[in-house]
Amino acid sequence: MNFWHKLKKDKKDEPILALAPLAGFTDSAFRFICKEFGADVVYSEMASVSALKYKPKKTLEMLKFDKKEKPYVVQIFGSNKNHFIEAVKFLEKNIKPDGIDINFGCPVKKVLKQGAGSKLMGDLKLSREIIEAVLENTKIPLSIKVRTEAFSVGLLDFLKNISDLPVSALMIHGRSLKQLFSGPIDLDLIKESRNYFSGVILANGGINDLSEAYDVFKKTGVDGVAFGRGALGRPWVFSKDFQDIDGDNKKILIIEIALRHLELINKNRGDISFNEFKGHLAWYLKDFPGASNLRDKVMKSKSYEDIKVFLLSA
DSSP states (O other): OOHHHHHHHHHTTSOEEEEOOOTTTOOHHHHHHHHHTTOSEEEOOOEEHHHHHHOHHHHHHHHOOOGGGOSEEEEEEOSOHHHHHHHHHHHHHHTOOSEEEEEOOOOOHHHHTTTOTHHHHTOHHHHHHHHHHHHHHOOSOEEEEEESEETTEEHHHHHHHTTTSOOOEEEEESSOTTTTTOSOOOHHHHHHGGGTOOSEEEEESSOOSHHHHHHHHHHHOOSEEEESGGGTTOGGGGOGGGTTOOHHHHHHHHHHHHHHHHHHHHHHHGGGGHHHHHHHHHHHTTTOTTOHHHHHHHHHOOSHHHHHHHHHTO
């Protein structure tokens, strides 16, 4: 059975909880921790189909995963149809993820300049051709991530254009390209998308805790919710047991998780990911009580061992 269908069947009246793809953040170590706290499905960092064609070794390293992360979805981006075809064949043979996701929502300028992300969403003809090509060249379930509007193409028009294609899941960032990552998400439009898409629908954008997730779930009738920035520094966001944690208990939890993340990322990727881990630490320590001095020390640290010492002394 397609894992998306199984998730929907198993969850029934509960929302599917996903870790949304975030470049520079949803590495294997972070995905692993989010799964431990109850994430139902996790996404990789965004991988370029052109990079998979020309520099597969580096991208292959980034996309490696632990079996405990399953179901695991690899997100890809680009604008060259032939590169997409080669990429999905490569992924099916070498990575073997549970799902493949095409990004139609990224607003980053260097991605838009490639005709990818939100720019590709604005090209109905090419976006359909790419989805068709991917479906024809892999048996792995395909999902897509979109925004409510990009380059004058609205969500509903985009969905109408592909309504006959067997796309398994749809993640909707409920903001337009112009909104980027601020402002309320369009709950009404997310709800209306059900009229044009029969697969699994996940709502995304500005959702920071389980109460907000359940509220969006009830108001829109989606099948699940994807945490993006709401999970950074707070991977316990997926668990009902940690929603009200504060004070010293929260401080202890943050240190424990940060150390666990440190251990995993060092084991998985070594020094190559050291600066990326500092990005995670900035989020872990964002609301850390009285820790501005600790944050300064951590950000100036030169090694994983330095960070470990600073955290243990906090």
